[in-house]
Amino acid sequence: MASASERQYWLSVYKRKGRSGLKRLVKGALVYQAGTLKQEDVLINQETGVIEAAAQSLSTDMADETIEAEGKLLAPGFIDVHIHLREPGGEHKETVRSGTKAAAAGGFTTVCAMPNTNPVPDSAETLKEVQSSLKDAFVHVHHYGSLTKSLKGEALTDMESLKNGGICAFTDDGVGIQQAGLMKEAMKRAAALGLPVAAHCEDNSLVNGGVMHEGKQAEALGLPGISSSAESVHIARDVLLAEETGAHYHVCHVSTKESVRIIRDAKKAGIHVTAEVTPHHLLLTEEDIPGDDPLYKMNPPLRSSSDRLALVEGLLDGTIDFIATDHAPHATEEKRGSMRNTPFGIIGLETAFPLLYTFFVKNNQLPLTKLIDWMSAAPAGIFQLKNGGIKTGERADLVLIDIEKPRTVIPQEIQSASSNTPFFGWELSGWPEKTFCSGRLVWDRKERE
Ligand SMILES: [Zn+2]
Incomplete structure (x- = not known):
């Protein structure tokens, strides 16, 4: 109340x-x-x-x-192309009203909401239903349409009708597309429609029930680890498919040095690939995880310090194009207990700019003008969103x-x-x-x- x-x-x-x-x-x-x-x-x-x-x-x-x-x-008002609003279907975690209030408090005026809601916006009808909650929004909201029906990774959606419904891009964020053939077909259709495919890169056969980065900290805590290759294998596969299909392939929340290297090489080869990084992956590593604490459980997980440095370097040299929060609200009782059986994700809208300003700009590691650009004009340009500047x-x-x-x-x-x-x-x-x-x-x- x-x-x-x-x-x-x-x-x-x-x-x-x-x-x-x-x-x-x-x-x-x-x-x-x-x-x-x-x-x-x-x-x-x-x-x-x-x-x-x-x-x-x-x-x-x-x-x-x-x-x-x-x-x-x-x-300029910040733009976050990767947030989870939870409405409809998960209102106990977040509503359009509370989520966009958090966005406004964080300085964001445009957000793009991921499709893992209930219903999933996977048809013209369900997209309309998801969009109908927007009357409560304090800021501009765009929606992604899902690539596959019910995010199951089996059958592609009617992507054309989703485009006509006004989506900003396609994604199955939260899960990786496991089948290369399906991803190729999705990219072909997205390329024809002129919209990006934003990918949550995760090969399920390499995840092994992991809850944090596979490394020394997971070992010390006795928790199952997620290998770096679970992410980078998908990116390597997908840049080749993007080259073949001519699609605009956007990598969500890059977290490993291998991913940065593959994206850098793909860009050099002229493949249409773009990428985002979250404030928490730029700031924290596995070593910051104090114990079996679900507030440090996110997907992809916090990686090693060499991964973190590669992300900062990737942002500075243009391999990574901009910053997105992956704002992922979960109720307090859902995040209580062990990392083994709590959901992935942390909220991020309200602290994104203060965190990056404090630890990078004030420490002279990143220029202020670049930080503003990575949080406004850069995502706007890549996702073709309105941001006219001041x-x-x-x-x-x-x-x-x-x-x-x-x-x-x-x-x-x-x-x-x-x-x-x-x-x-x-x-x-x-x-x-x-x-x-x-x-x-x-x-x-x-x-x-
Ligand atoms: Zn994701």
């Missing part, structure tokens, strides 16, 4: 939503524009949903409200970030309906303070204090 203060907060959001014509001036922020940062004023029109003006100095007379933002960062006339999808003030990740501030994260207690900087989606203020951290 929402607390009284939370109800009050959302009431105020709704009141503002209703006030048409409201104009807000974000004054003096460091504004990201096409790879550079400069101090500018940005005028947001809530009624039209667009940026009315962006210039060095705009008069406060133009606005109903001025947000003093000196020293803060104004970035300039006059563009859709006002924006996030204002306090890059100075550190905050500790605590359960009370989590907006997702689930709290399965290993990052509680971590002190991070770079928290989204206000998020605007089509000009509407959908997240305002200050008002919650």
Whole structure:
């Protein structure tokens, strides 16, 4: 149940939503524009949903409200092409409402939802059913259509009717496509339809009931391991199929150095392959797993430190194209117990930018402008999603970030309906303070204090 203060907060959001014509001036922020940062004023029109003006100095007379933002960062709203919303069918873990609220709190204004819902969007009818829950969304949501019926990996869906229903791409995320012949046929059809095939790469014959990375930590904890080849074997197979079919093959959540190497070579060979990496694989390794703790259980698992370094290197040299969270909510009771019998996955929307900003940008390992690009323009370009950047006339999808003030990740501030994260207690900087989606203020951290 929402607390009284939370109800009050959302009431105020709704009141503002209703006030048409409201104009807000974000004054003096460091504004990201096409790879550079400069101090500018940005005028947001809530009624039209667009940026009315962006210039060095705009008069406060133009606005109903001025947000003093000196020293803060104004970035394009982030885009996450890999999240699990759980609605319909898994509302005890997350709903469209709670998931997109978490997205807004993390600075995301566009998300793409994976098809492992109930029903699975595997036909025009079930896609419509899944899309019907979107009236509750705080940010823009796109859906994937599944590659195979009921994600069973047996029969392909009517991919054309899914495309006509408005999906962003095809995937069976959560499970790997085991049959090479089926994957080839899927790629052929996707290529003809001009949509990407996003692949969760996992060869079941190499998983062996593993729950974490096959390595010294799994051995020490006495837990079954998942080999690196369980992932990379599929990628090696699929880049060859992509070459043969001409499909756009997108690799979800890359986690091993071998995968990075195969993707790098495939790109060099001119094969149409793109790839994403999660914040947790960039930050954590098997050595960070404190024991048999399900909050560190995700698929693919946290790998070795040489894998982690290869992922950072891959991102920097363009082998990996962008960042996606793989936000995967599970209820508290489901994540209690042993890694052996709890589900894979952690939430990620709310901590993605603060984690990467704190541990990579502040430590001078990754440039801030690149991080923003990997979380906005890069995924938008590859998945052909709208992201016009911060300039006059563009859709006002924006996030204002306090890059100075550190905050500790605590359960009370989590907006997702689930709290399965290993990052509680971590002190991070770079928290989204206000998020605007089509000009509407959908997240305002200050008002919650
Ligand atoms: Zn996956």
